[in-house]
Amino acid sequence: MKTLMLNENEIAKAADILKNGGLVAMPTETVYGLAANALDGSAVAGIFKAKGRPMDNPLIVHIADLSQIHLLVSCFPEKAKILAERFWPGPLTIILPKSDRIPDEVSAGLDTVAVRFPSHKVARQLIAASMPLAAPSANLSGSPSPTNARHVYDDMNGRIDAIIDGGECAVGVESTVITLAGDVPKLLRPGGVTVEQLRQAIGEVVIDDAVMNPLSSGEKASSPGMKYKHYAPKAKVILLEGSAEAFIAYVNAKKSDGAAALCYDEDMGRLKVPYIPIGHADDYEMQSHKLFSALRNADEQGFRTVYAHCPKTDGMGLAVYNRMIRAAGFEVIEL
Numbered sequence: 001m002k003t004l005m006l007n008e009n010e011i012a013k014a015a016d017i018l019k020n021g022g023l024v025a026m027p028t029e030t031v032y033g034l035a036a037n038a039l040d041g042s043a044v045a046g047i048f049k050a051k052g053r054p055m056d057n058p059l060i061v062h063i064a065d066l067s068q069i070h071l072l073v074s075c076f077p078e079k080a081k082i083l084a085e086r087f088w089p090g091p092l093t094i095i096l097p098k099s100d101r102i103p104d105e106v107s108a109g110l111d112t113v114a115v116r117f118p119s120h121k122v123a124r125q126l127i128a129a130s131m132p133l134a135a136p137s138a139n140l141s142g143s144p145s146p147t148n149a150r151h152v153y154d155d156m157n158g159r160i161d162a163i164i165d166g167g168e169c170a171v172g173v174e175s176t177v178i179t180l181a182g183d184v185p186k187l188l189r190p191g192g193v194t195v196e197q198l199r200q201a202i203g204e205v206v207i208d209d210a211v212m213n214p215l216s217s218g219e220k221a222s223s224p225g226m227k228y229k230h231y232a233p234k235a236k237v238i239l240l241e242g243s244a245e246a247f248i249a250y251v252n253a254k255k256s257d258g259a260a261a262l263c264y265d266e267d268m269g270r271l272k273v274p275y276i277p278i279g280h281a282d283d284y285e286m287q288s289h290k291l292f293s294a295l296r297n298a299d300e301q302g303f304r305t306v307y308a309h310c311p312k313t314d315g316m317g318l319a320v321y322n323r324m325i326r327a328a329g330f331e332v333i334e335l
């Protein structure tokens, strides 16, 4: 299959592809999404095939107008209304009981559906010109998510119908996922909307164990995506927990082993190994923005072992931590 490269002015062409059951990668404010008609099970099945995604990992449905949610869910409770009012359009996904219009491929057989209203202009125009779109991140399953069109092309050329180039994604990590389908609102994946902001809006929000810890064997994932190895480059990633001085000393001592570092901007001058900066230590937004690109960059440079700081877990730090710890296969060294 030939993959068309489209620009932001070719939304109508992309919408036609979607109406014919095809697959289009689109920019969003979080990461690039691989979209298909959310109400067409066989179109959605194509997403799983193109990504090599396990069929038991459900997809997020993207809307461009709040009225579309009633097509997708069987109820829209007060807390969902508050979150929608406060954070949509934006990087928040809300899980609710699904309507019977949702194909099994989208919900992976669950009785819930994940819904998001993105803020990116191109994503909104594409949905408005077509229909609600099911879209996971537009990478091969298990790889770091794509934050620009070239990343998508590298993974998906020849596997999908088209890619719309909308430049770099602003947020850089996937949406925050919260479920309102249980008794207490629960954070399943941290992202651009922080748990502190969610609690301010609706009160109690618990954090699913799998956000920070590996699932123990036999444990059932509340978000199926969390049970898979994720976001991992080919390079081995190892997290180091300790002071900046300890980090620099440890990594420099590994120079002869061919080590490289994902480092904070202020550490660059003191490192004796190749490094990729990801922002200042306290700038979690910048770290989110650069993380996936940095992981892909590590592979492009052929690094085999990459040491990174173990992130803090307040604010958007939790989103960085959640991705890094999975990219590192939960390997953390205390210094």
Ligand code: AMP
Pocket: 057, 058, 059, 060, 095, 107, 110, 112, 113, 114, 135, 136, 137, 174, 175, 177, 188, 189, 222, 223, 224, 225, 226
């Ligand atoms: P991605 O498509 O790469 O952004 O991944 C979507 C994430 O949302 C995955 O971790 C899914 O497991 C999760 N997800 C989607 N729908 C549901 C659902 N109905 N219940 C729980 N998790 C979901």
Ligand code: MG
Pocket: 136, 137, 145
């Ligand atoms: Mg993904």
